[in-house]
Amino acid sequence: MGPPKQIKRAFLGFDLSTQKLKAVLLNCKMEVIAAAEVKFDTDLPEFRTTGGANSGTEKNEYFVQPVMWVKAMDIVLDRLVMQQADLSTVVAISGSGQQHGSVYWSKHGLKTLQSLNSDKFLHAQIDDSAFVVNRTPIWMDATTTKQCLEMEMAVGGKLKMAELTGSKCYERFTGPQIRKIYQKRCHAYDEAKRISLVSSFISSLFLGSICPIDFSDGSGMNLLDIRKKVWSQECLNVCAPDLDERLGPPISPNTVVGNVCKFFVKRFSFSPDCKVVASTGDNPSALSGMLVNEKWLTISLGTSDTLMMSLKEPLNWEEGHVLCHPTITDQYMTLLCFKNASLVREGINKSMSGGNWDKFNEYLDSTPRGNFGNMAVHFNDMEIIPKAQGVLRWNKDIKPQSPEAAKGVTKFSSAQIEIRALVEGQMLHHRAVAEDLGYRFGHETHILVTGGASVNKSILQTTADVFNSPVYTQDEGHEAALMGAAYRAAYALYLEELGKQETPLRYRDYILSLTTNKLNLVCEPHKDSQEIYAPMLLRYREMARILANPNE
Numbered sequence: 148m149g150p151p152k153q154i155k156r157a158f159l160g161f162d163l164s165t166q167k168l169k170a171v172l173l174n175c176k177m178e179v180i181a182a183a184e185v186k187f188d189t190d191l192p193e194f195r196t197t198g199g200a201n202s203g204t205e206k207n208e209y210f211v212q213p214v215m216w217v218k219a220m221d222i223v224l225d226r227l228v229m230q231q232a233d234l235s236t237v238v239a240i241s242g243s244g245q246q247h248g249s250v251y252w253s254k255h256g257l258k259t260l261q262s263l264n265s266d267k268f269l270h271a272q273i274d275d276s277a278f279v280v281n282r283t284p285i286w287m288d289a290t291t292t293k294q295c296l297e298m299e300m301a302v303g304g305k306l307k308m309a310e311l312t313g314s315k316c317y318e319r320f321t322g323p324q325i326r327k328i329y330q331k332r333c334h335a336y337d338e339a340k341r342i343s344l345v346s347s348f349i350s351s352l353f354l355g356s357i358c359p360i361d362f363s364d365g366s367g368m369n370l371l372d373i374r375k376k377v378w379s380q381e382c383l384n385v386c387a388p389d390l391d392e393r394l395g396p397p398i399s400p401n402t403v404v405g406n407v408c409k410f411f412v413k414r415f416s417f418s419p420d421c422k423v424v425a426s427t428g429d430n431p432s433a434l435s436g437m438l439v440n441e442k443w444l445t446i447s448l449g450t451s452d453t454l455m456m457s458l459k460e461p462l463n464w465e466e467g468h469v470l471c472h473p474t475i476t477d478q479y480m481t482l483l484c485f486k487n488a489s490l491v492r493e494g495i496n497k498s499m500s501g502g503n504w505d506k507f508n509e510y511l512d513s514t515p516r517g518n519f520g521n522m523a524v525h526f527n528d529m530e531i532i533p534k535a536q537g538v539l540r541w542n543k544d545i546k547p548q549s550p551e552a553a554k555g556v557t558k559f560s561s562a563q564i565e566i567r568a569l570v571e572g573q574m575l576h577h578r579a580v581a582e583d584l585g586y587r588f589g590h591e592t593h594i595l596v597t598g599g600a601s602v603n604k605s606i607l608q609t610t611a612d613v614f615n616s617p618v619y620t621q622d623e624g625h626e627a628a629l630m631g632a633a634y635r636a637a638y639a640l641y642l643e644e645l646g647k648q649e650t651p652l653r654y655r656d657y658i659l660s661l662t663t664n665k666l667n668l669v670c671e672p673h674k675d676s677q678e679i680y681a682p683m684l685l686r687y688r689e690m691a692r693i694l695a696n697p698n699e
């Protein structure tokens with residue numbers, strides 16, 4: 148077999164998500180010509196991550212060592228080269244990064260980034276000394292409640308914060324995380340010359356200098372005025388001193404930020420003309436990769452489960468997030484993120500079906516919808532919405548207001564029932580939260596699913612039933628966040644090459660002019676879905692309320 152066929156111009160996308168770094172190379176028809184990934188837990192065991200993260204000594208503390216991401220970049224590029232991918236044909240690169248995580252560059256790190264030696268690995272140069280914080284907080288961290296309250300209070304309350312930045316303060320958002328570092332490790336903050344998000348960190352590596360933060364991922368910081376698309380001075384002031392210098396001005400996600408630096412030209416044969424495009428957050432990137440219009444509800448079943456929709460005007464939500472749209476830059480998107488997702492499914496799969504997804508599915512499929520009245524809520528980690536922790540199981544006999552309700556039952560009678568209770572409980576949770584914020588679901592709703600668990604048809608069938616809506620997947624075989632990164636690279640280059648005279652095609656029209664978005668209808672809801680799940684939604688709400696109010 149000869150080397151993979153390449154049509155001259157290729158586009159390279161990366162997704163630096165929670166558990167892996169993935170890369171995809173597309174030809175000019177947006178067809179995949181090479182792909183590679185590096186799984187942190189197994190490919191980089193020296194960093195001792197579980198599910199891509201390290202847990203700290205503080206309750207709800209999660210971090211990673213940023214050098215792990217640098218090392219993963221060395222390996223993923225080598226893996227592409229080992230597939231004989233011709234990187235000299237790449238004309239544009241962009242990335243997708245897990246949202247909210249932050250990287251704190253030292254003076255030495257900035258200097259190193261600008262003078263990379265192509266004879267050495269990246270991680271041999273951008274090592275621990277490049278960062279002033281070597282246990283860098285990621286999105287799973289929830290240790291900043293104090294900083295959230297301080298920031299909200301200083302701007303005039305939760306609602307004011309939400310109106311300005313698209314979200315009330317959430318523990319994992321970068322602003323409260325930066326404030327915690329400023330308060331607890333003031334030397335590190337003083338020495339941090341620049342602060343990147345995970346997304347802008349990827350583009351910075353390729354640029355060989357700091358790439359600005361794009362305003363779509365920047366909307367996940369509680370620092371950006373989402374209407375004006377500039378940092379809110381009010382939020383910066385209440386977060387940490389001289390923060391604007393460390394962040395640099397935000398840019399459109401469609402920006403070509405420069406050419407790839409010499410290191411990549413010499414070491415991997417990239418063309419010196421190859422463009423680096425701003426990277427964005429993995430959820431905005433997934434929306435970019437889904438190529439559907441605003442009528443679709445999109446769901447990512449990655450480490451976190453997320454629900455996303457495009458939005459013409461920003462909403463004033465008390466919970467959930469409104470972000471600047473990644474591709475239609477005068478519009479917005481909604482985002483709901485659920486933390487107890489794949490890792491909880493994985494845990495139950497391990498304990499109930501020996502870690503075998505086929506067996507997990509066999510068990511799930513062998514139980515009826517509604518699970519004989521057995522339900523479970525699994526918030527192993529502090530959930531984001533509602534803010535609640537614990538596990539609660541109810542059988543059909545438990546009455547919501549009864550003394551048994553808070554305790555529930557300790558376990559169910561079979562692995563089959565446990566598994567259905569978990570998956571139904573997760574989907575009921577997602578639907579209830581979305582409905583409480585005003586979403587409406589039914590046959591007219593179409594759901595497009597991506598992310599690691601989207602290969603699981605039994606989970607998708609439960610999703611279709613609980614949401615009472617048909618569920619589709621894309622034909623790609625690669626996740627939307629990753630594809631979205633390469634698509635955005637292609638679109639930003641198209642805008643740049645078109646120049647200012649002509650009216651450009653919109654992102655979706657442009658990408659669909661190169662490729663088709665083949666969607667597969669995977670599951671339709673059963674006819675009795677509404678009848679079964681409407682009463683379960685009411686019971687679920689009470690279970691979640693109990694977990695959110697443990698002292699009542």
Ligand SMILES: Nc1ncnc2c1ncn2[C@@H]1O[C@H](COP(=O)(O)OP(=O)(O)O)[C@@H](O)[C@H]1O
Nearest residue numbers: 164165166167449450489493504598599600603
């Ligand atoms: N067949 C499957 N059924 C259910 N879940 C799966 C299956 N295969 C993979 N997953 C889940 O996908 C998750 C990883 O999803 P992915 O989107 O790659 O994560 P991330 O982008 O957050 O790193 C894993 O935690 C795993 O539990």
Ligand SMILES: O=C(CO)[C@@H](O)[C@H](O)COP(=O)(O)O
Nearest residue numbers: 164165246286449450451484
């Ligand atoms: O915190 C959020 C979104 O607000 C998470 O969705 C992260 O962006 C991580 O994404 P995955 O690795 O689960 O895709």
